[in-house]
Amino acid sequence: MGHVFDKLKKEEIEELEKLSQDYVNFLSEVKTERESVEFFKGALIGAGFKEGDLEKGFFVYRNKFLACWRMGQKPLQKGLKLIVSHIDAPRLDLKLHPLFEKIELVFLKTHYYGGIKKYHWVAMPLSLHGVVVRKDGSLVKIVLGEREEEPLFTICDLLPHLSRKKQEDKKLSEAILAENLNILAGGIPLEKDKKGKGEKEERVKKRILKLLEEKYGIKEEDFSSGELFAVPAGRARFVGFDSAFIGGYGQDDRICAYTSFRALLDIEKPKFPVLVLFMDREEIGSEGNTSAKSRIFESLIYELIKKATLSPTPDNFFEIMTKTKALSADVTAGIDPNYIEVHDELNDAKVGYGVVISRYTGHGGKYLANEAHAEYVSYLRNLFEREGVIYQVASMGKVDEGGGGTVSKYFASYGMDIVDIGPPLLSMHSPFEIVHKADLYMTYRAFKSFLKE
Numbered sequence: 349m350g351h352v353f354d355k356l357k358k359e360e361i362e363e364l365e366k367l368s369q370d371y372v373n374f375l376s377e378v379k380t381e382r383e384s385v386e387f388f389k390g391a392l393i394g395a396g397f398k399e400g401d402l403e404k405g406f407f408v409y410r411n412k413f414l415a416c417w418r419m420g421q422k423p424l425q426k427g428l429k430l431i432v433s434h435i436d437a438p439r440l441d442l443k444l445h446p447l448f449e450k451i452e453l454v455f456l457k458t459h460y461y462g463g464i465k466k467y468h469w470v471a472m473p474l475s476l477h478g479v480v481v482r483k484d485g486s487l488v489k490i491v492l493g494e495r496e497e498e499p500l501f502t503i504c505d506l507l508p509h510l511s512r513k514k515q516e517d518k519k520l521s522e523a524i525l526a527e528n529l530n531i532l533a534g535g536i537p538l539e540k541d542k543k544g545k546g547e548k549e550e551r552v553k554k555r556i557l558k559l560l561e562e563k564y565g566i567k568e569e570d571f572s573s574g575e576l577f578a579v580p581a582g583r584a585r586f587v588g589f590d591s592a593f594i595g596g597y598g599q600d601d602r603i604c605a606y607t608s609f610r611a612l613l614d615i616e617k618p619k620f621p622v623l624v625l626f627m628d629r630e631e632i633g634s635e636g637n638t639s640a641k642s643r644i645f646e647s648l649i650y651e652l653i654k655k656a657t658l659s660p661t662p663d664n665f666f667e668i669m670t671k672t673k674a675l676s677a678d679v680t681a682g683i684d685p686n687y688i689e690v691h692d693e694l695n696d697a698k699v700g701y702g703v704v705i706s707r708y709t710g711h712g713g714k715y716l717a718n719e720a721h722a723e724y725v726s727y728l729r730n731l732f733e734r735e736g737v738i739y740q741v742a743s744m745g746k747v748d749e750g751g752g753g754t755v756s757k758y759f760a761s762y763g764m765d766i767v768d769i770g771p772p773l774l775s776m777h778s779p780f781e782i783v784h785k786a787d788l789y790m791t792y793r794a795f796k797s798f799l800k801e
Contacts, residue, residue: 349702352700352701352787352789364789365785368785371606375596375602375603375606376584379579381412382411382478384435384602385412385435388605389408391613392416395613404418405418409638413625413626413627413628415624415625415645415648416623417621417622418612418618419621420620420622422621424656424668425658425664425667427621427669427671428622428672429622429801430622430674430675430759430764431623431625431674431675432627432677432755433604433605433625434627435601435605435628436629436630436631436632437462437631438460438461440461440531440578441459442457442458442476442576442578445457445568447553447568447571448553452535452537452552453532455533456533456578458529465521466524466525466526467524469524469578469779470524471505472502472779473493473500473501473502474503474578474580474581475493475501476490476491476492476578477577479574479576480570480571480576481570482570483569488566490576493581494581494582501531503529505524535552537552539555579598580779584597592700592786593774593785594788595782596781597779597780599781600678601679601770603771604679605626605677607788607795608624608677608795611798612624614796615796616800618800619800622799630678640755649665650665666762669764670763670764672762672764673727673764673765673766673798674766675766675795675798676754677795678756680768681696681744681745682696682697682698682773682784683697684774691745698772700784701740702738702740702787703740703790704739704742704770704787705725705728706743706744706767706769706770707768708720709752710751711753712751718757718760728767728798731797732797738786739794769795770791771790
C-alpha cells in the first residue's frame with residue numbers, strides 16, 4: 349500500500365485531472381435527489397439509453413430513484429453486476445408552514461434531515477433548491493442563491509459578546525437548538541398606499557408573499573405541498589496549494605453516484621448484465637418508497653426478467669439474486685490527524701491511498717452491520733490488482749467511538765454478495781466535505797473494473 353500519486357503514469361494523471369474537473373462541475377450544479385436524477389437521465393438519453401429498453405435502458409421512480417442498465421455477454425439468469433449508491437445528503441428542509449415574521453424580520457423555519465452538526469449551518473451562505481406543487485397540481489422548480497446576481501440566505505448566529513451563558517457554557521450538541529435554525533429571508537415592509545395607510549402587521553411577510561406569487565406563482569399555503577431544501581450556496585472548489593483535494597457539499601454520497609455513473613457510460617459490452625442504482629433516503633435509515641427498504645427494486649428486477657422473456661417467478665428472481673455480485677457504493681471516514689484519537693491507524697483509511705473496501709459497517713459489536721464474506725473480498729482484491737486499481741481495506745474508527753450503516757444490509761437480504769466500497773472523506777456530513785483527487789480517480793477505476801469484468 350502506498351500513495352496513489354507515487355504509482356500513477358503521466359496519462360493516468362491527465363485522466364485524473366479531467367475527471368476531477370468534471371466532478372467539480374457536477375457537484376456544483378447537482379445538490380438534491382431530483383437534480384441528480386434529472387442530470388443522470390439527461391446524460392443517459394444523450395448516450396443512447398432508452399427508458400424501459402432491455403439492452404440499454406433506464407427507469408425513474410418518483411423523480412428520486414433511478415436505475416440504469418446494460419445487458420452483457422452472459423444472460424440475465426447468470427446474475428448481475430450491481431452498484432448501488434444514494435443521492436440524498438444531509439440538509440435543512442423547510443417546514444410545512446415555514447414563513448414567519450418577528451420584529452420586522454422574516455424567517456423560514458427548518459427541520460434538519462440526516463445526521464448534521466447544527467453549528468455547521470449557522471452564519472454561512474445558503475441557497476434554496478427544490479419544488480413546490482401548487483394546488484392545481486402544477487410543479488414549480490426553485491433554485492435561488494447560486495448565481496452571483498441572486499440573493500442568498502443564511503442563519504444568524506449569536507455574537508460572542510452575548511453568547512457565554514447561551515452557548516459557550518453548554519455542550520456542543522446543545523449550543524445551537526434545532527428550533528433556532530431559522531433562515532433569514534426578508535426585511536423590507538410592504539409599501540403603504542398613497543394616503544399613508546397600509547397593513548399594520550406582518551408587512552414584511554406580506555411583501556415576501558407578494559414577491560413569491562409574482563416570481564413563482566405560489567401562495568403561502570403551497571409550502572405544505574413543497575419540497576424546499578436549504579443547502580450550502582456556491583460551487584465546489586479545489587483545495588490546497590497543490591489542488592490535491594476537492595471540497596464541496598453532498599459528496600456523501602454523490603461522489604459514488606457520479607463515479608459509478610461514469611463507469612457505466614465508459615464501458616462497452618460487459619461480461620455480465622450490469623445495473624447501477626441511485627437511491628433516496630439513505631441518510632434517514634432508508635425509509636420511504638424511493639429507498640433501499642422499498643420493494644421498487646424487486647419490481648424492477650421482475651420487469652427485467654419479463655423483458656428477457658423469462659418466467660417472472662420467485663425461483664427465477666432468487667436464482668438471479670444469489671448469483672449477483674454487488675457493491676454498496678458509499679464513502680467512509682479518512683484518518684484526520686487532528687482527531688487521531690478516534691481512529692485506529694492500523695485499520696482505518698488513509699486519504700490519498702486509494703478506494704476503500706469496507707468489509708463491515710455497523711457499530712458496537714458490528715450491530716446492524718453487513719459483513720462481506722472472505723471469499724468475496726478476495727475476489728475483489730484479485731480483480732483490482734489485475735486491473736491496476738489502487739485500493740485499501742479499512743474500517744471506520746475505533747470500536748467504541750461510534751460507527752455507521754449503509755444500504756448493503758438491505759441488498760444482502762436477497763442472498764447476493766455485497767460489500768461497501770468508496771473513497772475516504774474528511775469533514776464528512778459537513779457543508780464542505782473533502783476528498784482527495786487520487787481517491788476519486790481510484791473509485792472510478794474500481795467501479796469501471798467491476799462492471800466490465
